[in-house]
Structures are given as C-alpha cells and as structure tokens.
Amino acid sequence: MPTDLLKWTPSGLYCEPGGFFIDPWRPVERAVITHAHSDHARFGSNRYLCASDSEQLLRLRLGASICLETLPYGKEITLGGVRVSLHPAGHVLGSAQIKIEKEGYTAVVSGDYKRQPDTTCDAFEPIRCNLFVTESTFGLPIFHWSPSESVADEIVEWKKRNEALGRSSLLFAYSLGKAQRLMGLLGDRCGPIYLHGAMEATTDAYRVAGRSLPPSLPVRDAPVGTRWNEGIIFAPPSAQGSPWIRRFGETSSAVASGWMAIRGTRRRRAVDRGFVLSDHVDWAGLLQTIRETEAESVWVTHGFSNIVVRYLSEQGVDARTLETQFVGESPESREDA
Numbered sequence: 001m002p003t004d005l006l007k008w009t010p011s012g013l014y015c016e017p018g019g020f021f022i023d024p025w026r027p028v029e030r031a032v033i034t035h036a037h038s039d040h041a042r043f044g045s046n047r048y049l050c051a052s053d054s055e056q057l058l059r060l061r062l063g064a065s066i067c068l069e070t071l072p073y074g075k076e077i078t079l080g081g082v083r084v085s086l087h088p089a090g091h092v093l094g095s096a097q098i099k100i101e102k103e104g105y106t107a108v109v110s111g112d113y114k115r116q117p118d119t120t121c122d123a124f125e126p127i128r129c130n131l132f133v134t135e136s137t138f139g140l141p142i143f144h145w146s147p148s149e150s151v152a153d154e155i156v157e158w159k160k161r162n163e164a165l166g167r168s169s170l171l172f173a174y175s176l177g178k179a180q181r182l183m184g185l186l187g188d189r190c191g192p193i194y195l196h197g198a199m200e201a202t203t204d205a206y207r208v209a210g211r212s213l214p215p216s217l218p219v220r221d222a223p224v225g226t227r228w229n230e231g232i233i234f235a236p237p238s239a240q241g242s243p244w245i246r247r248f249g250e251t252s253s254a255v256a257s258g259w260m261a262i263r264g265t266r267r268r269r270a271v272d273r274g275f276v277l278s279d280h281v282d283w284a285g286l287l288q289t290i291r292e293t294e295a296e297s298v299w300v301t302h303g304f305s306n307i308v309v310r311y312l313s314e315q316g317v318d319a320r321t322l323e324t325q326f327v328g329e330s331p332e333s334r335e336d337a
C-alpha cells in the first residue's frame, strides 16, 4: 500500500494524502460521509462530501447550512493526491462506499451495506480492490436473512390478525431507512400507513429523491375517529412506552430489526412480535462480498470484528480489527440495525 493511504486515528479513518477523514467521530477539516445515520454523520466538521442522493438526509441531520459538496455515484474526483469516487452500498438512500486510488492501489471503505434487494436505494456494487474496509454489525454465522418479501408477508398476517381482534398494529422501525424500506415492501397491503412525526421529513427526502413509496399520513393529521386498527402505524423505537401511543387504544407492538434473530431480544425489547429485517449484510453476504472484492487485505469494523477477523485469518486473508468508539455500548442501541 502506498504509505499511509488509510490510517486509523482517534478521530476515525484518515486518508492523509487526500486530506480527508471518512465518517469521523470528531470535527475535522474535511469529512467524507458514507451515509446519514448518526453513528456515521456527525456535527462540527468544516467541509463535508457525500453522494448526491444523501444530500437532503445529511442536511436534515446536520443542518441546512453545513458546507457540503455532493458527488453522483461513480464520478471520480481528485482530492489532494488521490482519486476518489462513491459507489452504492445498498444500505439506505444515498449510502456510499468510498473508493480511494493512488499509484494503482485501491482501497474501498464500505460504510454500512447490505446485499438484499431494496427498492428504496441503489443496489450494492462490488468493487475489486486491494484493501477492503468492511462493517461487521451482523458478522456471526447465526445471522442469515430470509427474503424480505416473506418478512413482509409475516407483517401483513400479523396486522390482519390484530385488526380482527380489534387491536392497532404499531411497528417500531428506525426513521431513516428501515421505515421507508418497510413502506415499499408493504405497499397498501396493510391499509393506510400512519407515520410518527419523527419519520415525516426522512420519508419526504426519499420521495424528493424519486423513490416511489405508498401514500402515508402523519398520525397528527389523521381525522378524529380514525379506526387505527384498519391501518398500520410506524414509529421510531424511541416512541416506545411514551404517552404518544395511548391514542391508538389496544395495540399489538412489533419491532423490525436484524437483532430479532437473537432469542430473547423480543422479550427484552418488550414488544409482542419481532420481525427479522436488517439493512446490514448477513454472515454469508459478508463473506461473499469480501470474496468478490478480491482484496488481499481486509479491515473489519463496527460489530463482531474480532470473530470475522479470526475467521478470515484462518482462510489465509490478511485481516485486522479496527476498534470503534462504541466499545461498551450495546450494538442494539445503535440507530440503524
């Protein structure tokens, strides 16, 4: 590798010859952002660069007045002494892998990504590279995702049963990404879709970016006498247990998350149902992706990195762990799983 193309620093991943950080934790001069989730996009940097599809979401999260440049997927620019381009990561709208090239050596930083189809964002694009920096949120063999259509069928069945029993269906999902993916998957099969206020702006951003979503109505705009059990209510996990949910009468609650694949999570989260749906890659998808990059070096971050590194090392891959700052924090508490 050309000397110090990518370095691990207390502020995050640093490309010294390019003069930029990727998803830095601390304010820096120039930040290249993989996507708008709060564990990747942070306040205080002087200049930001992100994929064009991410612009509105990033401004929503960091403020309309941030100094922000955008780049369409696949377009190459030169920063300092390196060539940089952004490529779809398939995680949420505008999510990007960062490709960095210098003297014939290529590094790709995945950000969060998934390999399952998702109509609400561009599909992950495998890129051949020398160094691949991958997330590993669900990097354990126990994580295996069913097709999202079958998860959607389960949700439709749950809602129908709730309706028959006179209960409202309250589905907790993250406001950026998961909620819109679920809306796209369900269409009108659950009746009217009602949104918690925290989801309105992010959902609008998807529509502005040209992603087709079924109609939705903010909960606060629903007419008096709305029969909530005839539709489905989307809310962020933070709304759980709040007085906001009293208006729906008797409810059945559910969470849609990759963590629902672990026994006991549903009980710990105190919901009636758990649906296993993740915007991250599962174990098989992770290994497949690493193979497709043909990278001779792999750096693993965000999640079960030690386990993934041990597995890759046994396969003869030059792999190492990048410690994130989330040590000690439950991975379930992160925004985007």
Ligand SMILES: [Zn+2]
Binding pocket: 037, 039, 040, 112, 302, 336
């Ligand atoms: Zn993340």
Ligand SMILES: [Zn+2]
Binding pocket: 035, 037, 091, 112, 336
């Ligand atoms: Zn994310």
